[in-house]
Amino acid sequence: MNLGKIGIIGLGYLSSFLYKKLNKKFQLEIFSSFKTKKLNNVKEIYKDSREFNPYLSSLDTLIICSSFFLGGNVSRKIFKKYESYVENIIKFTSPENLIYISSSSVYGFTSKNSAFKENSILNGTSDYALEKINCEKMLLRLHKQNFFANCLILRPSNIYGINTNFAPKRGLLNKLKKNIDDSFKFKIWGNMENLNDFIHISDFSSALNNILLEGFSKINIYNVGSGNAIKLGEIYDFHQKHFSTENLEIFFDNSKVENNFLDISKLENHINFSPNIHWTSYPSK
Numbered sequence: 001m002n003l004g005k006i007g008i009i010g011l012g013y014l015s016s017f018l019y020k021k022l023n024k025k026f027q028l029e030i031f032s033s034f035k036t037k038k039l040n041n042v043k044e045i046y047k048d049s050r051e052f053n054p055y056l057s058s059l060d061t062l063i064i065c066s067s068f069f070l071g072g073n074v075s076r077k078i079f080k081k082y083e084s085y086v087e088n089i090i091k092f093t094s095p096e097n098l099i100y101i102s103s104s105s106v107y108g109f110t111s112k113n114s115a116f117k118e119n120s121i122l123n124g125t126s127d128y129a130l131e132k133i134n135c136e137k138m139l140l141r142l143h144k145q146n147f148f149a150n151c152l153i154l155r156p157s158n159i160y161g162i163n164t165n166f167a168p169k170r171g172l173l174n175k176l177k178k179n180i181d182d183s184f185k186f187k188i189w190g191n192m193e194n195l196n197d198f199i200h201i202s203d204f205s206s207a208l209n210n211i212l213l214e215g216f217s218k219i220n221i222y223n224v225g226s227g228n229a230i231k232l233g234e235i236y237d238f239h240q241k242h243f244s245t246e247n248l249e250i251f252f253d254n255s256k257v258e259n260n261f262l263d264i265s266k267l268e269n270h271i272n273f274s275p276n277i278h279w280t281s282y283p284s285k
Helices: 013-022 054-058 076-093 127-144 162-166 172-182 201-214 232-242 265-271
Strands: 006-009 028-032 042-044 061-064 097-101 150-156 158-160 186-190 198-200 219-224 248-252
Touching: 006 013, 006 076, 013 028, 013 201, 054 076, 061 076, 076 127, 097 127, 127 150, 150 201, 158 172, 158 201, 172 232, 186 232, 198 201, 201 219, 201 265, 219 265
Parallel strands: 006 028, 006 061, 028 042, 061 097, 097 150, 150 219, 158 198, 186 248
Antiparallel strands: none
């Protein structure tokens, strides 16, 4: 598979980490609609206020890591603008290969003790989940319209890790890490029996790296997680045992069972994937 020139769209914690990790092996560029001092060599998406950077059209592979979600209530009209923005970038670039970083949130939650597979119904209802679902649908439509030949959609579980300091308030383990380092105050609420899935950012990067080396064709969708379901109560007990919980507020709510964890057997079979970092490493990694 010829990946050629690869462009990453987005400047969040994940895209920045992937750029640093994959840049040594692949011909990689990173693009953003704004500049930052956190990374060098960031190319601007826009040539001016109306036109895309012509360099985009020279890319062979496009990785979409960006997300509009900022938290809180965002109108559907704003989300539609973001989806149009992504669609226009893809149409302008018209790459051979398209990679989209989606999320396990597209599945929503289940009360059953069963992992989500790639063919599970997409029942996510949060703004973030709906954004990802709509972008996935848009990619399938553009593929049928021949704007790219090969499409890879990755649905990671909750990503954590030391390099997620670009978004320290995103995700439970990242919040607990922030709590240890900076006495960050936040609330934990929910059913302590709820099951979740966490993957270290390095393991996610390794999975993507191995898929790129192995290659993909047409439409490919993979769950990327740890392969283990962790109870919310187990995480809290571990944190309470080893660290202060002075700045944590716990609200127990056993009225809802909201499980979200992934079946990663499809990915394991494709690239012999096996995560190396256990979730209990979050204080140091």
